[in-house]
Amino acid sequence: MVAHWTETLKDKGFRLTAPRKAIVDQVSRYADPFTAEEVYQHLKKQGVGRATVFRTLKLLHELDILVRVHLEEGCQHYQLGVATSSHPEHHHDRIICRMCGSISYLDECPMKKNVADIAKRSGYRVQGRHLDLYGVCRSCDQ
Amino acid sequence: MVAHWTETLKDKGFRLTAPRKAIVDQVSRYADPFTAEEVYQHLKKQGVGRATVFRTLKLLHELDILVRVHLEEGCQHYQLGVATSSHPEHHHDRIICRMCGSISYLDECPMKKNVADIAKRSGYRVQGRHLDLYGVCRSCDQ
DNA sequence: CAAATTAATGATACTCGGTATCAGGTATTT
DNA sequence: AAATACCTGATACCGAGTATCATTAATTTG
Incomplete structure (x- = not known):
């Protein structure tokens, strides 16, 4: 590898x-x-x-x-x-462990369905996004 | 002010x-x-x-x-x-203009309903999030 | 395979955002 | 008005990252 x-x-x-x-x-x-x-x-x-x-x-x-x-x-x-994977540069949906720093990527983009609606309401032309969830991963969570 | x-x-x-x-x-x-x-x-x-x-x-x-x-x-x-507004420190849902840098905050948190589901699937205890949408605001978008 | 060429290297100095220190100065308290 | 905080500006410093540059190593060419 x-x-x-x-x-x-x-x-x-x-x-x-x-x-x-x-x-x-x-x-x-x-x-x-x-x-x-x-x-x-x-x-x-x-x-x-x-x-x-x-x-x-x-x-x-x-x-x-x-x-x-x-x-x-x-x-x-x-x-x-x-x-x-298919889009190397578009991994904008992540979940990050605050204890160990490990990062997982969300397979599905939970925001995808909301973007059009947000664009309409905000008046922005939405080009990209960056979503980080923070928390504690299973192995750090005792 | x-x-x-x-x-x-x-x-x-x-x-x-x-x-x-x-x-x-x-x-x-x-x-x-x-x-x-x-x-x-x-x-x-x-x-x-x-x-x-x-x-x-x-x-x-x-x-x-x-x-x-x-x-x-x-x-x-x-x-x-x-x-x-109500939660000064929890403005994690933003939309940022790449041209002028202006920032708007999304009133509704589009992620709120997805978090429980993501927590279950990822095994993380989700504590917080940070969502930035990038795009072009109306006044910069000619 | 050797010579010429080009790219990559390590040392060094430097930039830049930000912080620690500290003597002197300025609000507030008494 | 004197005492006591707190705040200030100057300076030095730190840590991450970059520019420079002479030297060295990989590739290309003959």
Whole structure:
């Protein structure tokens, strides 16, 4: 599965370097959202630079391999995307655990049926949405 | 209406100082979301310090006079709250114009009826939500 | 396979939003 | 008017992220 992402890199004309391999490999180990700083702390002993980590995560995001997560703490968190599904960039319906940060995506878009009605009433031309539900996931909820 | 907010400050035991008056006054002039930096740029010639602007906006937010807006550009934007309504802190259903940044709040929470169902299916205990619709408002939509 | 070319790297300095500190100043209390 | 809070501006600082740039590594070309 790491191989799959390195393929994507090569296919798009990016070079498959040692730092990039290390970053992709590290990233694939996280189940929960992570920051660039965390990745850097794991890889700096191998000689991977901070700037490279930031650059590479940004690249992986642009390639839809990672999704960005706003955990409201002011800094970027990333997570492996559910990007193999039909619309990689349109995962706007999420449910986020406040304890562990895990994110699930809602299969059905509960808002879909309401959008037309809202557009009419608000006078807006609605183009997109971003729905985050917050709560506690089953394994954190004791 | 500025008087109303200065009242709120006094009522809660905060002092009504010249910098605070200037900030509240400036803030009340904005129709669109604004940043602390913008406020500071307007008031520094009057001798108001940067730290004071940040501190005061934070305070006004804590008093529910301002709402925070995440415009996805990495920095805080504020806007005068619709805080006189029943739940000042629970305005999680918004519609945001991508052209001018203006924000409207949806009176009815279209998600309310779906939450129980989502909770059951996802296994999460749902505590809150944050819904942003993006689009173009009527006056920007030509 | 070697040389030329192009992309990627790590170090560093820097930006930017925001916060902590702290001595001096200004409201309020007595 | 004096005491006591609180608030202020200046400054230094922090953390996330980016720009620069000389060096290095991957690819392309011969």
